[in-house]
Amino acid sequence: MAIESGFAHKNGAGGRLEGRRPYYTPVGNEDTVFKAAYRQGLSIVLKGPTGCGKTRFVEAVAHDLDRPLITVACHDDLTTADLVGRYLLKGDETVWVDGPLTRAVREGAICYLDEVVEARQDTTVVLHPLADHRRQLPIERLGVTLDAAPGFGLVVSYNPGYQSVLKDLKDSTRQRMVAIEFGFPAPEVEVGIVAHEAGVDERTAAELVRFGQAIRRLETGGLREVASTRVLIAAARLIAEGLPVAVAAQVAVAGPLTDDIAVARGLNELIEVYLGETAAND
Structure with a gap:
């Protein structure tokens, strides 16, 4: 009977995260x-x-x-x-x-x-x-x-x-x-993260962050999770690809957060208020 070791590593065979440091901005200590x-x-x-x-x-x-x-x-x-x-x-x-x-x-x-x-x-x-x-x-x-x-x-x-x-x-x-x-970064830090990760300007990033913060302040049982930095980055990347802001916010932020029709309608209203556009399929 032979004994071998083997493992399929997520980051490649070597396992080390080579190259540039993954982008991360500290939030606290x-x-x-x-x-x-x-x-x-x-x-x-x-x-x-x-x-x-x-x-x-x-x-x-x-x-x-x-x-x-x-x-x-x-x-x-x-x-x-x-x-x-x-x-x-x-x-x-x-x-x-x-x-x-x-x-x-x-x-x-x-x-x-x-x-x-x-x-x-x-x-x-x-x-x-x-x-x-x-x-x-x-x-x-x-x-x-x-x-x-x-x-x-x-x-x-x-x-x-x-x-x-x-x-x-x-x-x-x-x-x-x-x-x-861990928590979500302060607004000014989160704006920098979204802008860096998605390659958008700070104004666009700031609008998305304000929208995300508005969702985080909601008190409703229809949301399993609030808008994460991750979904804001996804929306920003779609905007960088030329999608309208409202469409990007709907498919990358509002859509993944809920299947509840009433809650989705409320999120679409937030898109109009904070991003200045009417979401599709409202």
Whole structure:
């Protein structure tokens, strides 16, 4: 029986984020706290709404630290074997294939588990010995316990807006991690981000940000999420392609946020008020 390791890396075979630093503008002290925790071997949980920059932040910090970054998009079918590894048939042999978590432990990479609460709790329990002072990963199928290589870091994220009794981090997991809170940037910072990422002028970016802030102030049960920086950037990119502002705002912001007809009508009215145009199909 042979033992092999393998992993399809999201960012390519090497795993390092080469080239220019991913664009990220600090909102608070998140950069300082993350790097201090990383140097001390502490695990980190990033909490914040969808599309506020958590993933981009991790990419930027991994670049600063010159560490490979292995990202896992968590979901409710994610198993312990998906993270740790499994035996697979390869030709006439049965070989061991490392999962992304094991690969990160062996290589001293940063392992980022995005939306970790989407994974089953019996799966995330495997993180406990890695997240505390032991920094170890037991692999029962191999009968071994791996010590994390120098440089290994464990980072998880989730959106508190989706918390529920069934989907939340166990207290025993939470208390093994340093928590960094994320929110949407201040308006002047967000304008700069939208303008940079979409290649539009600051006036257009500012109009979109004011529109996004108006949605964030709404009090309605018809919105599962508010307008994120991500959707504002998407709208700006469509504007950069020549789409009318109202159309871009409707398809990139209002459309993805709700299926409720009344709420959609209200969002279209906001487009007219804040962007000065009437949305199509109003």
